[in-house]
Amino acid sequence: MSWYRLTASVSNPADLEAARTLSERVYAVLEKNLERRLTIREPELHNQLRNISPWRHFDGAIVSSAAASDLIESMLLQEGFWCRLESSILDIHVGEGEIYLGVRIGDASAAEDIVCLGLRRVRHSPYAIVRPRVHPYRPADGKFWDVVRQSVDGCGESVLLVQWAGGMAGEKWYLLHDGSEVSAAEADLPPRSICALFPAASSLRVEDEESELWTRIENGSVPYGNVRLLSKSRHPLRKAAMVSDRQEFDESVRRERGIKVSHIVVWPQEDEHEPLFAVCADVDGVVRSSALFD
Incomplete structure (x- = not known):
């Protein structure tokens, strides 16, 4: 996995335009690579939000790239929902005013698109985890x-x-x-x-x-x-x-x-x-x- 970081000044909830621009850039990469389905992983909900449902945003739920773009924007604005997003070519982790994009090794096309966006290469995402292989319960x-x-x-x-x-x-x-x-x-x-x-x-x-x-x-x-x-x-x-x-x-x-x-x-x-x-x-x-x- 090769990791890249995209940053923006999202200093307060009024800075909606910066969040929207950032999420749209990720959406463009997904669309260009015909990646229109992403999986929600490890969701967290700290405030009740009208647009978040346990039947649409559970761990493993599939969302469209457009819906994923909306979630990225919401996470940048820290509205109360957070998750990891995964596709066959990318892992997407959202932090405070930044997005980490992980490109799966061997996917040269997606990596080229991401480099063209001017993203900075980093060693890893601070939100990456190793999932247990066995079911604990x-x-x-x-x-x-x-x-x-x-x-x-x-x-x-x-x-x-x-x-x-x-x-x-x-x-x-x-x-x-x-x-x-x-x-x-x-x-x-x-x-x-x-x-x-x-x-x-x-x-x-x-x-x-x-x-x-x-x-x-x-x-x-x-x-x-x-x-x-x-x-x-x-x-x-x-x-x-x-x-x-x-x-x-x-x-x-x-x-x-x-x-x-x-x-x-x-x-x-x-x-x-x-x-x-x-x-x-x-x-x-x-x-x-x-x-x-x-």
Whole structure:
């Protein structure tokens, strides 16, 4: 892989023209090489955006070169979505005011086009990664969903996290009470999502102020970054919120700010039971995801 860097002054969201010019230059290279399909890899979503969907922007989703150009522009403007983009000739990584283009070895035509753009040759992209070859989690198959149903039957309710993209906005939280809600969650899974079924000891109702878990949260023995507040709702899919400190936690559970909270979920620490993880298959039924929870 040969890497090149393209830079522009995108110093603030008002500098839309610089971002558009930069993304159009990449689009021109793709079009000239008849490369009209790119793959989204390792998406992250840190803000809810109207034009980003878990069904169109999941890991492995195919987008047109025009749609990829729009994504590049959005990433340059740091609107909240980020991903790697890959085609048969290029890898595209977007940073702060810069784009790294990786040309696959042997593709002389694309390399020539990129050099003509005046790009600077660099040793590597700081966003390049080595992906594991093995799948770290079990598949989210019928056996996994049997375990989820058994958990719901045994506990009366269970918390399920579905992570389709990195970042808070890439989380989908479910509070499941019966088999029909489990089936609804099972039918609402974007490809390559990672599921995490939380142990019963990791969640509590907001009124359970005498519980050990509540005490641990209040005295700071649980990192607040590991805490999620789930909204009150009639539906299994719940809104979730984070807190950064004790004051935010107190204000949120007392409904002085944010969502109306019904449940509190805590990510287990290293010495506790982990959630049960499973990974969803691709659209063709094959499990390809190698992503890990951080």
